[in-house]
Amino acid sequence: xxxxxxxxxxxxxxxxxxxxxxxxxxxxxxxxxxxxxxxxxxxxxxxxxxxxxxxxxxxxxxxxxxxxxxxxxxxxxxxxxxxxxxxxxxxxxxxxxxxxxxxxxxxxxxxxxxxxxxxxxxxxxxxxxxxxxxxxxxxxxxxxxxxxxxxxxxxxxxxxxxxxxxxxxxxxxxxxxxxxxxxxxxxxxxxxxxxxxxxxxxxxxxxxxxxxxxxxxxxxxxxxxxxxxxx
Amino acid sequence: xxxxxxxxxxxxxxxxxxxxxxxxxxxxxxxxxxxxxxxxxxxxxxxxxxxxxxxxxxxxxxxxxxxxxxxxxxxxxxxxxxxx
Numbered sequence: 001x002x003x004x005x006x007x008x009x010x011x012x013x014x015x016x017x018x019x020x021x022x023x024x025x026x027x028x029x030x031x032x033x034x035x036x037x038x039x040x041x042x043x044x045x046x047x048x049x050x051x052x053x054x055x056x057x058x059x060x061x062x063x064x065x066x067x068x069x070x071x072x073x074x075x076x077x078x079x080x081x082x083x084x085x086x087x088x089x090x091x092x093x094x095x096x097x098x099x100x101x102x103x104x105x106x107x108x109x110x111x112x113x114x115x116x117x118x119x120x121x122x123x124x125x126x127x128x129x130x131x132x133x134x135x136x137x138x139x140x141x142x143x144x145x146x147x148x149x150x151x152x153x154x155x156x157x158x159x160x161x162x163x164x165x166x167x168x169x170x171x172x173x174x175x176x177x178x179x180x181x182x183x184x185x186x187x188x189x190x191x192x193x194x195x196x197x198x199x200x201x202x203x204x205x206x207x208x209x210x211x212x213x214x215x216x217x218x219x220x221x222x223x224x225x226x227x228x229x230x231x
Numbered sequence: 232x233x234x235x236x237x238x239x240x241x242x243x244x245x246x247x248x249x250x251x252x253x254x255x256x257x258x259x260x261x262x263x264x265x266x267x268x269x270x271x272x273x274x275x276x277x278x279x280x281x282x283x284x285x286x287x288x289x290x291x292x293x294x295x296x297x298x299x300x301x302x303x304x305x306x307x308x309x310x311x312x313x314x315x
Contacts, residue, residue, distance in 0.1 A: 057300055064297065093300065100302035102241075107248035147245065147303065173246070 001225055004031040004041035006071070008062045012049035013084065013196055020196040021045065024221030033065045043080040043124070043224045044071055046087025048140075048194060058101060058143050059089030068094060080124035080224050081188045085141055088180070088190035097181045097190050098156060099148030104141070105173025113205035113214070114139035114193050115167040116179050120160055123186040128223040135216035136205045137198040139171055139179075144192040146174035156181065164191050195220040232314040233282045235290045238307045239299045240271035271307070274298055282311045 003021040005028060007014045018028040029041050033051075038044060051062035062068070068090070075081055075096060083091040091097045104110055115136050118129040129135070148156060153175060156162060164180035172192070180191025195217030198204040204214035241247045247269050254268040274294075278286050287309070294306045 056298070057303075060297070060300065092302075100300060102245060102303050103248045105246055105248070107252060145246075149302075 001026045001042040003043045004029040005045045006031045008033040008051035010050045014047040016196045017045045017047040020199040046083040048085030059093040062090045063093035083190035091190040102145045109142040111140040116164045117167045120163045123182045125189040125220045127226045128219040137193045137217045139193040144172040146178040233278045234314045235276040237274040237294045
């Protein structure tokens with residue numbers, strides 16, 4: 001599959017996302033925020049970072065950048081889209097995923113290997129996990145606190161839109177320990193932690209087996225092909 | 232020249248860590264008479280000449296769309312000032 005990764009001014013993890021796409025066996029395609037062109041890719045990743053300096057609000061300006069018009073069209077057509085960290089914030093600001101993301105409740109930037117529970121495997125990006133699988137991938141953000149009003153929270157929980165929940169500790173005060181969501185179709189997933197930083201032994205989180213050997217994030221990038229087969 | 236001023240504040244029920252940090256600093260300096268501090272944003276939109284109702288309509292729409300996010304913020308005031 002050809003998987004596009006969008007670079008916005010201020011994106012940090014676009015290169016890591018392109019590398020993760022390649023390690024998962026796909027062809028990485030670099031996409032540019034100013035282009036009205038997603039180059040016919042089969043799936044799209046919105047990477048982490050601080051797009052447009054996170055001026056105004058995290059992801060707010062990126063959500064209105066030229067390529068987002070085409071990405072919203074692609075979402076309409078059912079193209080799988082994954083938003084990681086700032087990418088999640090962009091999807092929320094674009095109204096693709098419900099709720100909002102605010103400053104961590106403790107007021108500090110957090111950077112840690114974070115345990116998550118995969119609660120929903122019927123998405124384009126989590127088909128390779130088993131239900132309630134515990135995974136560990138890096139988390140690094142200052143504004144990862146998930147919030148929504150009661151009505152939205154009820155819908156998110158009732159419709160099974162929670163894909164990932166923080167396990168062990170809640171690192172940022174997110175309501176209901178929510179770490180990641182999907183849209184109604186399950187083609188779009190957004191999460192604050194970084195699967196693209198846990199795709200290659202030697203560079204991932206520590207595991208019981210060996211230091212930095214965690215590659216739990218790779219399954220998200222291989223899922224997108226698996227889901228294509230299962231469909 | 233005139234200026235349309237838009238004030239946006241984080242929702243009351245939400246934690247405002249920046250405001251909280253400033254409040255703590257005030258308390259440390261002995262300014263204990265202030266119970267809380269909240270920090271918001273002020274946007275100044277410059278208009279050549281007089282501000283018309285059309286300008287204001289557009290500013291109101293923008294305030295709700297791009298300049299604030301209704302999930303986490305409230306637009307608390309929109310007003311016009313003459314720019315000296």
